Amino acid sequence: MPRIYLSSPHIGPDEHALVAEAFATNWVAPLGPHVDAFERELASYVGVG
Incomplete structure (x- = not known):
């Protein structure tokens, strides 16, 4: 049975650059x-800290 995607993923140039930076600097942990x-x-924003 074929998959029906409810929301197709989209990674634009800004997101791509941030992901590439995370891998390049080894900050892939949370x-x-x-x-x-x-x-x-x-x-x-929430007024704490």
Whole structure:
């Protein structure tokens, strides 16, 4: 039976560059500079930290 995709994946040039950077700098674990920045921005947005 063929698969029916509800949402086809799309990786644009910006996402491709960020993924390539993660692999090039060896930050493929669930941490790194982008995760740190995201956590800081989220904490500021919700008013904690």
